[in-house]
Amino acid sequence: MFLTEKKDIQEIDEALKKYKKIGVVGCASCASVCLTGGSREVKEMKKHLEASGKEVTFTISIDEPCDKRVLKEDIRFVEDELKETEAVVVLSCGTGVQTIGEFTQKKVISGTDSKYIAQTEHIGEYYALCGGCDVCRLNFTGGVCTVTLCPKGLLNGPCEGHNGNNCEVFEDKECVFVKSYEMLKKYSEEDNLNKIFEPRDYGHSAARTKI
């Protein structure tokens, strides 16, 4: 799940200042789970906009607004209203916002701040475990990502600042390299402990995201 947080409503109001006819799109997938873009949040946004004197031309929750195929199907339900709409408030991650902007060719306003790929412990408690950092090294680290979980994103072992067990930065948390060591021992994969990772190739990840 991609974690989002609600934006400050004043920022949204400011961005909408010159627009009168507004559509609202929610995300029934990730943003729904983290209570930033589900049907309830879409209704709340509609209520707020109307109270602010805007005309809400349509509201819709799309299963995955980041998926053009799904978007193309679902947006047909508001096709006519969209023609009359000046701007669309999108309650999804940044990928959804941009996909809707590109597809509808309307001014889009993001209603959320995009955070990270998250594990859901329960609603309201999330953890970043994966940074989507291009080449996955989990097969060599005992299944824990040192790039994401180490605040320094190190590849080849702990920094000089840990205290033997806990992280230098988040002192109440175990150093991820200690965890990785324990997991590799547990699965009898000690050979991987000696593996030396080459520096990350950022040129590769830049090419992947090129637009």
Add this chain to the structure above:
Amino acid sequence: MQIIPQIETPVSKNYSVFEENLIKLLNAIKNNTQNNTGTYNSLPQIIIEQNFGFNALLLCRDLKEKHKIKTAYAFNMRDKNRISLLSDLITLKQIGLKDIIVFEGVHPLKTEFKSAKPVYDIDILGLGLMLKRGLMNDIQADLFNFGAVIGSSAPVDFLKAKKLIDIGADSFFINYGGVNPDESMIKYIKSKNKKLFLNVKELSIKGSLNDFIKSIDNFGFDGVIIKITDENLNVFTRK
């Protein structure tokens, strides 16, 4: 066992005054036999660390050229991507400084610059690999004496030391956090004929410097690096 002071370049002190004070400090250390400071020609007399203050490379150059002091340059991987690192390495090459000491670096969240982007483009092992192979024709393979700062309080530190030896690190600086370092790690590093130092912040030294040095005398370190925060008032000048 040689005692080597390490100091960060300051933020707000005058460059020339700071430089003069460092010379006075080094002379005081040299003349104070109680500080156990023998001088081995191959080891640096002082380590200048780049952190928040003025450009440490400039000071390294002046200490070396104006004052003929063997100086090592210490820097972290927190603040520099590989382009910026290359620039530093080329400068080091130009001024003829060979001794570099590298550490991952304290995370910005633990400094006064909490909103700074932590770079950590490559880790010290990655840098070691690049240096031992050579870099972009400008930095020939093995041009520098590559010193790595490591912890020694967990088995994973030992593994990191082994990897650093595999890539050809020349010397090791074990961070001292109040507990004596793992003896098996010390033995291992020494068995590979690598130079080994203990890295100590002066605040970690509870009694006198002499007593501290005696307490670690049997570990077989080649030297002790004492990180001081002020060039005038420190563990060397304390009466």
